[in-house]
Amino acid sequence: MVTIHLIPGDITEQSVDAVVNAANSSLLGGGGVDGAIHRRGGPEILAECRALRASRYGKVLPTGEAVATTAGRLPARWVIHTVGPVWSASEDRSPQLASCYRESLRVARELGARTVAFPAISTGVYGWPLEDGARVALAAVREETERDDAFEEIRFVLFGEGAYDAFTRAL
Numbered sequence: 001m002v003t004i005h006l007i008p009g010d011i012t013e014q015s016v017d018a019v020v021n022a023a024n025s026s027l028l029g030g031g032g033v034d035g036a037i038h039r040r041g042g043p044e045i046l047a048e049c050r051a052l053r054a055s056r057y058g059k060v061l062p063t064g065e066a067v068a069t070t071a072g073r074l075p076a077r078w079v080i081h082t083v084g085p086v087w088s089a090s091e092d093r094s095p096q097l098a099s100c101y102r103e104s105l106r107v108a109r110e111l112g113a114r115t116v117a118f119p120a121i122s123t124g125v126y127g128w129p130l131e132d133g134a135r136v137a138l139a140a141v142r143e144e145t146e147r148d149d150a151f152e153e154i155r156f157v158l159f160g161e162g163a164y165d166a167f168t169r170a171l
Ligand code: ADP
Pocket: 009, 010, 011, 012, 022, 023, 031, 032, 033, 034, 036, 084, 119, 120, 121, 122, 123, 124, 125, 126, 127, 128, 157, 158, 159, 160, 163
């Protein structure tokens, strides 16, 4: 059975099989968790992202999809890059946010990754309210991991007290 852990901290310090990156669709890096992963992981990750980008139609990763690279100097084996939706007050984009978690786990499953660390996707620059982001994240991960024994541990690595509290309440 899978264990879901909530951990306050920095995702770049996690020794897990795969860490998930809240990337942007260019795959060329950005701020927040994306910036931290590339800074700490080194240039190898960006080089692989560039190669993936070059091989993609339109040179973008669509919202809700996920792709993997190696993890460079991070204490993980893979980075799974996924693009969260920007928060909208007028449109319900939670299916796309749920898709980020599901697709990341699908990729992890293909890689044989049994321990996976997630950040709170879309809750930074993309403006998603933490409480709702936490609810969508936990529901999607529960649903996707309950099917079989593919995963041992899913870790939500929460940066800042607000995120940790929101996930704790949602769990
Ligand atoms: P998005 O563009 O999807 O909103 P951000 O990187 O701006 O992505 O933020 C997503 C979440 O990741 C936010 O809750 C932010 O506080 C958090 N975050 C930022 N840096 C880190 C880090 N090093 N480890 C874990 N979470 C982080």
